[in-house]
Amino acid sequence: MREDLENDIVAMDLCSGALPFANEKFEYVTAHDLIEHIPRIMVSPTGTKFPFVTLMNEIHRVLIKGGYFFSQTPAYPALEAFQDPTHVNFITANTFPKYFCSDQEGKAPAAEMYGFQGKFQMVKQERSLCWLFSLMRKA
Secondary structure, eight states: OOGGGTTOOOOOOOSSSOOSSOTTOEEEEEEESOGGGSOSOEEETTEEEOHHHHHHHHHHHHEEEEEEEEEEEEBTTSTHHHHSTTOOOOBOTTHHHHHHBOOTTOOOOGGGGGTOOOOEEEEEEEEETTEEEEEEEEO
C-alpha cells in the first residue's frame, strides 16, 4: 500500500450492490470524479436496477449520523460532463438537493420513488468551471 493512501479505502465495483463496510463506519465519504461514471439505470434479464441510487443508499448506510458526503463531479452544462465517453451519469445542480436531500419542510427526497432510503441535508453546493462541488450531511 502506498503511504499517501494509508487512510484511504478504495472500493472498486460500485455498481453491483453493497459496499463491503459495516453500518455507520465512516465520518465522511468522498467521491472525486466518480459519480459521473455510475450508471443511473441497468436493465438485465433479472430486472431493472438503479446503481446510482443504490450507491447513494450505501454511502448513507456507511456514514455515521451527522457524517458527511462530498462529491466533486463535472456537471451540466459544462462540456466536460458530456465529452468523456465513460460518463454515463449527468449531474445537474438539482440532482443532489432534489433527489437525495430533504427540503426545508422535511419533504422526502425524490429518489425515494426509486428505492432511496436515506436522507441527506445539503450543507453547501457550488460550481467552479466545469465542476460541481456538493457537501451533504447525513440527517
